[in-house]
Amino acid sequence: MAPTPPSQSWPARSTDIDTVLRDTSGAYTAAFAGRPQRVADLVADYARPLSMSVIGHLLGVPAEDHAAIAEQATVLSGLVWGHLDAPGQLVAAHALD
Numbered sequence: 001m002a003p004t005p006p007s008q009s010w011p012a013r014s015t016d017i018d019t020v021l022r023d024t025s026g027a028y029t030a031a032f033a034g035r036p037q038r039v040a041d042l043v044a045d046y047a048r049p050l051s052m053s054v055i056g057h058l059l060g061v062p063a064e065d066h067a068a069i070a071e072q073a074t075v076l077s078g079l080v081w082g083h084l085d086a087p088g089q090l091v092a093a094h095a096l097d
Contacts, residue, residue, distance in 0.1 A: 017054065024053045072096060
């Protein structure tokens, strides 16, 4: 995942944040509303990906990279604050490669 230059300046990206929030939150809501029992983990299925989408948008990160960056952030936070044993630390560290 190579960094790409932002396609818009910060002010331009921040002014359309309401559209990004509405569209993205609607997509995540529709995804779990369509499940057979309408069951969802609101943090894993909604809050985490929505926050990554908004932050990624504001920073100019391409949308297709949001999920990969969120996964690396989750692994890294587990490595730093997850109270992992030594084998768990090795697994988490290798997942960052």
